[in-house]
Amino acid sequence: MINISRTARNTMFYLCTMLISFNLWADNNTDLIINNVISAYGGENLTKAKTLSINEVFKSTMPKQSETPDTLNLRQTTRAVVIDFTAQKAQVTQQLKQREITFSQRNIFKKNIAYHVNLVTKTYRKNSNAGIENIIGHSLLLNDIGLAWLLFENRSSVVKLGETSIENIAYHSLVMIVPSYGELTLTIDKNTYFIIRMTRSHPRLGEIKTDFSQVVSRNNISYAKNTEVFYGTTLNLFVFERDIIIDAILSEDFAVLDDYQQQGLDLTNHEMTVTALSENTYLVGKGHVNSIFYVDGINVIGADIYAGIMTRFLALKKHLNKELVLDKMIITHHHIDHLSGLNELTQTTTKLIAARAHNKEILSNITTEFDLNKLILINDSISLARGKVKIYDIATAHAAHNLVFYIPTEKLLFTADYFHSSIKGEQIIGFPDLINFRKSIEKLNINIEKFAGVHGVRLLSYQQLLDATNNYKPYNLTEIKKI
Ligand SMILES: [Zn+2]
Known part of the structure; x- marks a missing residue:
């Protein structure tokens, strides 16, 4: 038994009281x-x-x-x-x-x-x-x-x-x-x-x-x-x-x-979904993120490298049930979300195609070892898979350089952040940069009938783009009043 002297006990009591009151x-x-x-x-x-x-x-x-x-x-x-x-x-x-x-x-x-x-x-x-x-x-x-x-x-x-x-x-x-x-x-x-x-x-x-x-x-x-x-x-x-x-x-x-x-029904896929847009063209994704892939024999050329790009490519491989090589991926533009899958690809054999103006930004986001020969920088356009896929650089306010992915046989253009929708029956409303987008693609002198987008699952028509941009009027929000 521990014997504590009276003085010590008193001191402890005093200290405890001090602590409680503190x-x-x-x-x-x-x-x-x-x-x-x-x-x-x-x-x-x-x-x-x-x-x-x-x-x-x-x-x-x-x-x-x-x-x-x-x-x-x-x-x-x-x-x-x-x-x-x-x-x-x-x-x-x-x-x-x-x-x-x-x-x-x-x-x-x-x-x-x-x-x-x-x-x-x-x-x-x-x-x-x-x-x-x-x-x-x-x-x-x-x-x-x-x-x-x-x-x-x-x-x-x-x-x-x-x-x-x-x-x-x-x-x-x-x-x-x-x-x-x-x-x-x-x-x-x-x-x-x-x-x-x-x-x-x-x-x-x-x-x-x-x-x-x-x-x-x-x-x-x-x-x-x-x-x-x-x-x-x-x-x-x-x-x-x-x-x-x-x-x-x-x-x-x-x-x-x-x-x-x-709003109408939201058509967004909540599971990874492979949608055939033509015999060789597939839109693959879930949520608000899709990539496009063009299958040319065993070689695949795709666009947009949002995070999860390898999962989307593997979903395509599984869907087609054949050996495929992801030969080239197009980086649509330099915004950080559209570079988020970059390091999934840098250590693979996939070549990356980007606008020359984005070279520095892309390299600064690579955190793995990378063979610089795999980065192909383009100025205006490039023809791939013997002309079956064409890539063009267009200028808008969203990004001064954007690579768009065009499939001539399908008259299909895939873009990142301009013209997309996942809402059934949604009316597309114009905005100033959609007008810029329209002007930029008109300059390309190519025949486009439909659009696919990174962030939407619907295919939109050229007519919808015309309708949205022909009658654009700026919206004036008067509801925000001073109190
Ligand atoms: Zn963007």
Whole structure:
């Protein structure tokens, strides 16, 4: 038996009491910080708000999705987020302007269903068993007042990390765990209790840092007007216009679908599917990714090397039940998703055909050993399989160089990101770069009757391209109003 002296026991008791009271103090201190943060953003005006409306404009970078590998295009998003906390409804209306195309969308959440509305075609697709976060996305994380609201909702998950220092100034640091968003670390000003930074970690992108500044106080709440998001040390997004209001009068069409029609049947294949487009031509893929293959004896020439390219080729081999050699693959363009299967091919015997302008970008994405003789760079066009397949380089705003895959006997053109659809009966709506696309292929002086695409399973006709582009009118989204 261990004999502890009275003095030692007293000392231990004293120490234990100290520790317990320190913990209580720490808990009280965390609670105090949370209370101060909530009150800085409006207190009960925020926590008892029935609705929250956010109008904001931000620009984000499109790394490795620019028109050329050497430029960086920005996307501008104008959006109106309305969250009805009491009715558990939400609506996000947004216009995204990027490169050559403007998307006008409205996403609605009600009764556990998410509706994704295309405002141009006035159609929607439905996602049952959704959560409200499927619609509001990260909009609460892009706002300090949104984080203050999440702090109130998730206060039982909060732990205090102590202090953190930025530019030699000490700040409080709290971590909260929010369902659907994970662990969020908040950096809090010790005097004003405003959240000046939120950090979280992303499995692919690493640390994401969101900075808030220029706080304004309006209509009983406070919020930052400025926000910048960094992926690691690289600026990804910055907000340059923002207005927030609580308990705004909701418009009559809030979360109403009456003006929109449900889209036709989605024909996307959810299993790997081999579709014969002609005796020698096959479209192979699943989900929103397809490659085209032309079989010339035992040699196969294909286009688009999205990740999974070898699985698609093996599916073709299995389907035809014969020995085949993947002789050549065409890299349609330099966008990172369309290079994602590159390293599946670099150690095989397959030759890669790409636009000369993309040489550097392609080589910089190769992580295996690679015989440079297997990369064939072209300027304008190349004829393969004794003229049975022709490859042309066309220019659009989407990419200054795109290789399209043409089968003269079938009058079939395969392209990456322009002209595709998987929705039965979908009307194709024009956009400025579809007009560029049409002009570029008209210059080729080839006879095209139909189109196949990387991202769609339907074959579209030349007439559909004419119809979509002849009567193109820019869509003006007036629904995004200033509040
Ligand atoms: Zn692309």
